[in-house]
Amino acid sequence: MSSEPTRYRTLKDIPKEEYMAPGTPLCAGCGAQLALRLALKALGPHTIVVNVPGCVALFAIYPYSSLKLPFVFTSFVAAPATAQGIVDAIKVLRSKGVNLPEDTKVLVVVGDGAAYDIGLQSSSGALHRQLDHYYFVYDNEAYGNTGFQYSSATPFLSRTTTSEATDRVPGNTFWKKDLFEIWRAHGVPYIATVAASKPVDLLRKFEKAARFKGPKLFLALGVCPTGWGSDPQMTVKIDKLAVETGIWPLKEAVYGEVRHTYIPRSLKPVEEYLRTQRRFAHLFDGKHDDLLKEYQARVNAYWEKVWSTELK
Amino acid sequence: MIIRVRLHGRGGQAMKTAGRVVGTAAFLEGFRAQDSPMYGPERRGAPVASFLRISDEEIAERGYVWSPDIIAIADPTLIGDPRANVLDGARQSTAAFVNIPTLDGIRVGDLTRLTNYDVTRAAIRLLGRAVLSSGVAGAVVKLLPISRQSLEEAVKIEMEDIGLKEREIDLNVKLALECFEGTPRVPVEPLPTEELQQFRAVELGWQPPEVSIGLIRNVGNGVEKMTGSWRVSRPVIDYSKCTRCGVCFDYCPEAAITLAGPDNRPVIDYDHCKGCLICYNECPVKGAITVEEEGLAEKVASGGVV
Amino acid sequence: MKRMLTGNASAAWGARISEVEYIGGYPITPQSEVVELLSKWVAEGAMNAVYTNYESEHSMFAGVGAASLSGVRAFTSTSSQGLMFAIEMLYAIAGWRAPVVFVNVARGLGMPMILQVEHGDIMGIRDTGFLQLHAETCQEVLDFVPMAYRIGEDRRVMLPVAVNMDGFLISFGREPVDVPDKELVRDFLPKYNRPYPVVDFSNPVAYAPTIVDGYAYMYFKEQLQKAQERAREVFYEAAADFERIIGRRYEPIERYMLDDADYAIVSTGSYSTIIRGAVRRLRERGERVGMVRIRMFRPFPRDEFVDALSGLKGVAVFDQNISLGKGGVIYTELAEALYHAKERPRVLMSFIGGLGGAEISFDAVRYMLERLKDAVASGEEPRNPNWLFSEEDRRRLARALKLTLGEEVISE
Numbered sequence A: 001m002s003s004e005p006t007r008y009r010t011l012k013d014i015p016k017e018e019y020m021a022p023g024t025p026l027c028a029g030c031g032a033q034l035a036l037r038l039a040l041k042a043l044g045p046h047t048i049v050v051n052v053p054g055c056v057a058l059f060a061i062y063p064y065s066s067l068k069l070p071f072v073f074t075s076f077v078a079a080p081a082t083a084q085g086i087v088d089a090i091k092v093l094r095s096k097g098v099n100l101p102e103d104t105k106v107l108v109v110v111g112d113g114a115a116y117d118i119g120l121q122s123s124s125g126a127l128h129r130q131l132d133h134y135y136f137v138y139d140n141e142a143y144g145n146t147g148f149q150y151s152s153a154t155p156f157l158s159r160t161t162t163s164e165a166t167d168r169v170p171g172n173t174f175w176k177k178d179l180f181e182i183w184r185a186h187g188v189p190y191i192a193t194v195a196a197s198k199p200v201d202l203l204r205k206f207e208k209a210a211r212f213k214g215p216k217l218f219l220a221l222g223v224c225p226t227g228w229g230s231d232p233q234m235t236v237k238i239d240k241l242a243v244e245t246g247i248w249p250l251k252e253a254v255y256g257e258v259r260h261t262y263i264p265r266s267l268k269p270v271e272e273y274l275r276t277q278r279r280f281a282h283l284f285d286g287k288h289d290d291l292l293k294e295y296q297a298r299v300n301a302y303w304e305k306v307w308s309t310e311l312k
Numbered sequence B: 001m002i003i004r005v006r007l008h009g010r011g012g013q014a015m016k017t018a019g020r021v022v023g024t025a026a027f028l029e030g031f032r033a034q035d036s037p038m039y040g041p042e043r044r045g046a047p048v049a050s051f052l053r054i055s056d057e058e059i060a061e062r063g064y065v066w067s068p069d070i071i072a073i074a075d076p077t078l079i080g081d082p083r084a085n086v087l088d089g090a091r092q093s094t095a096a097f098v099n100i101p102t103l104d105g106i107r108v109g110d111l112t113r114l115t116n117y118d119v120t121r122a123a124i125r126l127l128g129r130a131v132l133s134s135g136v137a138g139a140v141v142k143l144l145p146i147s148r149q150s151l152e153e154a155v156k157i158e159m160e161d162i163g164l165k166e167r168e169i170d171l172n173v174k175l176a177l178e179c180f181e182g183t184p185r186v187p188v189e190p191l192p193t194e195e196l197q198q199f200r201a202v203e204l205g206w207q208p209p210e211v212s213i214g215l216i217r218n219v220g221n222g223v224e225k226m227t228g229s230w231r232v233s234r235p236v237i238d239y240s241k242c243t244r245c246g247v248c249f250d251y252c253p254e255a256a257i258t259l260a261g262p263d264n265r266p267v268i269d270y271d272h273c274k275g276c277l278i279c280y281n282e283c284p285v286k287g288a289i290t291v292e293e294e295g296l297a298e299k300v301a302s303g304g305v306v
Numbered sequence C: 001m002k003r004m005l006t007g008n009a010s011a012a013w014g015a016r017i018s019e020v021e022y023i024g025g026y027p028i029t030p031q032s033e034v035v036e037l038l039s040k041w042v043a044e045g046a047m048n049a050v051y052t053n054y055e056s057e058h059s060m061f062a063g064v065g066a067a068s069l070s071g072v073r074a075f076t077s078t079s080s081q082g083l084m085f086a087i088e089m090l091y092a093i094a095g096w097r098a099p100v101v102f103v104n105v106a107r108g109l110g111m112p113m114i115l116q117v118e119h120g121d122i123m124g125i126r127d128t129g130f131l132q133l134h135a136e137t138c139q140e141v142l143d144f145v146p147m148a149y150r151i152g153e154d155r156r157v158m159l160p161v162a163v164n165m166d167g168f169l170i171s172f173g174r175e176p177v178d179v180p181d182k183e184l185v186r187d188f189l190p191k192y193n194r195p196y197p198v199v200d201f202s203n204p205v206a207y208a209p210t211i212v213d214g215y216a217y218m219y220f221k222e223q224l225q226k227a228q229e230r231a232r233e234v235f236y237e238a239a240a241d242f243e244r245i246i247g248r249r250y251e252p253i254e255r256y257m258l259d260d261a262d263y264a265i266v267s268t269g270s271y272s273t274i275i276r277g278a279v280r281r282l283r284e285r286g287e288r289v290g291m292v293r294i295r296m297f298r299p300f301p302r303d304e305f306v307d308a309l310s311g312l313k314g315v316a317v318f319d320q321n322i323s324l325g326k327g328g329v330i331y332t333e334l335a336e337a338l339y340h341a342k343e344r345p346r347v348l349m350s351f352i353g354g355l356g357g358a359e360i361s362f363d364a365v366r367y368m369l370e371r372l373k374d375a376v377a378s379g380e381e382p383r384n385p386n387w388l389f390s391e392e393d394r395r396r397l398a399r400a401l402k403l404t405l406g407e408e409v410i411s412e
């Protein structure tokens, strides 16, 4: 990525403008909030935000709103379709001579519940129609707003309130759904994963995305102290660990062509990451070593492939 | 006679469980009882409440307790927090329990029947954490016609229900009984049902769409919410050590740090800083950010307790 | 200029002469022709609008709602299962106060699946906040679209509108329809002017914040109701202008042969044509019977009904829908409307029929009248609802049951 021209070279280049007013009702130390705050800095003031039920819905709790941007709240399922209506309306308005800023953007902000589960059909439709919009998923890997229930983004072995760990089940027994690949199959111009602990990478990806017309999709890890049972002050550290253990790869796909924007030469053991969170605490009683090995093997296998294709 | 109790705490302080312990204790004592929590979509640290009615007659009421006979305040900083509505419907004769070491200098509106105990210290000593449910329940039970035995039994039932192990249950029983013993009793005077809030109907009429279509024109007005009161720990910047690197600004999820002046000096907005301490954890310079426990005295000074 | 048009084509023409700027489409029988025509006209340039094919009705309603919220006149149409799938979004659109207009082609609701007409779908959205206009003819379908925009976009209302027509009978049936000139319609229908469109960066607003307090939630719901109530006066103004400019006059209810009547039959939709014809014949035979037909179902034309039906001896309500566990929806709502009328009809009888396009003949209407007269004469409370199930229906059913079950359950 370093070869491409960019406004964002170091942390010093993070814009000072804020589009989110402090005083939000989100949890202290919320990773999703941090990732979104950074994303908005890259997107700028001409951004219309479409949002659905989820933690970020707390940005507009009557009679307060925390975003200083136009905002529409829509039904859980329908964020991409709502964005479609707005994007199409902008087309109509422009054709009638209504003056709208050239860099007007429509940004969908949804959690993993909406993106991976209930709203997947609607987003598949919008992606297929190559809707010119930004789609930002804050992935806290469960239904955080309703008390941390299982979603198809919940990682292997995580405890949630609907996938409890007992002496009969080790928490969630399914592997996390690969939304990145589902998106990629739609042939869209730009997809990226981002992490709040790597703000320069995050900002550059939004900067790069602006070049493309069509869907620009972002999957942001949302470290969730409340649901994950982690220490709020560790949010950025945990986020970094997710990247450095290889559990949360940083990558992008331009018209389907995948490239990792950060390739660790060696991986930290997944255990280091899992131990920071109570949702995985049950794994460290000595009886789950096989499963931990399986977890590590899966992460290793992913990176073996990356190393062999991208590190030549 | 119906006694109406309202418990105020912050998200994460387990006031729902406190209400359940008292509800179960009242039930075991042979009363009719009703307990219910109320929470909005807000989070850990935000004001929450739970409600309780105990009675020897039919309870023809539900939900929010608008006219409390007893108010229990698990966190004294709530008293001055306008969003907590601690004094909603309270009258001079309403009894109030405050979780605080001393009542010296403490005013809760114009309430006269105040009582207190330092539940937080007892909880930290016994449980190692400021989990207040059993302690606040013990203190509230002291003000009600409920026996020590029922309290003890109720703590056991409710703690088992939330999945605590035997040892933790015993410690919670200890905590409840300590707070029960330690809280001075004050008289409680239930309000007759007829004297509950008066109802006068009003007609609003049609209003134009600019008003009635459910939008916020004042975008960004969330800044009026003072989330600084959520804080238990306060990050403090030592400008003599700070290198102005800006990392704390970068990683503050709340946008509670701004970079000011030509030298980009980080300034923490304490009205909104929630005290997550990410800035402290991420600051690369040792000692540039230190952590202070958010003293009650300071919160009183900043208008927390009136 | 008159031409032969189906109901579906009339709906599309209604959108075209209303100069809608945005159309969302998704196919469903018996509605698909509406979106087929509109997409074709947009593709040909005959309409200056954006047309988008959605992947579901839920998304389609979200899209047209959002476009309307952005200040663009938006249109769509659907039917039956599709409407039910989208119903969550209908509440959202009404709550956004986005004056979308959509045409519903009424069709029954599975299971069992059916393609033919029933009003369960349109009745199923009666609580959403959408205004409702019910058409009997292709002409009404066409006329009601610009009427709907005029009423829904009025500052006093700002609500979405459903225009209903009956599947197959109207959607696919053709009759001569007058398509008014665009110029005339422009006179009738001012440009859509949304307060605070969501795309306005000089006045950024946040739409539909989550509400946690009952008092505020109740306020916004009450305002929706108040806006519905004001739609009544706006309907009359719009109807007067429509008559002046385009030359056809519409009332919230149609009153037919009510002068000196003792009895009346209440109905909505295309079967009213059959009922009207029967009423005329019965009149010729000396029966003092009339008919009332619903054109505006939301807001419910309560005062109009009280005025039309006061003093009658008995009223029969023909419901082509069933609220299971209760009965006919129109019957139930009418009972409430008449409750306080000083001279309310002594007997109100409920008939359910025509579900799934089941046949209603002249003789079925005569039967309703006879039953009604009996009830009035006996002075006893009638049993409700009464199903219009004929002997011929039973014969057909007996054959079907024998085929499906392999034994004779009902004798032919």
Ligand code: SF4
Pocket (backbone or CB within 6 Å): A026, A027, A029, A030, A031, A032, A033, A055, A140, A144, A145, A222, A223, A224, A225, A226, A227, B043
């Ligand atoms: S529950 Fe998790 S994702 Fe939601 S606001 Fe709290 S920390 Fe953030």
Ligand code: SF4
Pocket (backbone or CB within 6 Å): B237, B241, B242, B243, B244, B245, B246, B247, B248, B249, B266, B282, B283, B284, B285, B288, B289
């Ligand atoms: S991170 Fe530390 S050194 Fe850097 S600006 Fe903040 S306080 Fe100063």
Ligand code: SF4
Pocket (backbone or CB within 6 Å): A029, B235, B251, B252, B253, B254, B255, B256, B257, B268, B269, B272, B273, B274, B275, B276, B277, B278, B279, B280
């Ligand atoms: S403690 Fe958290 S909220 Fe407060 S300034 Fe530091 S990072 Fe921001």
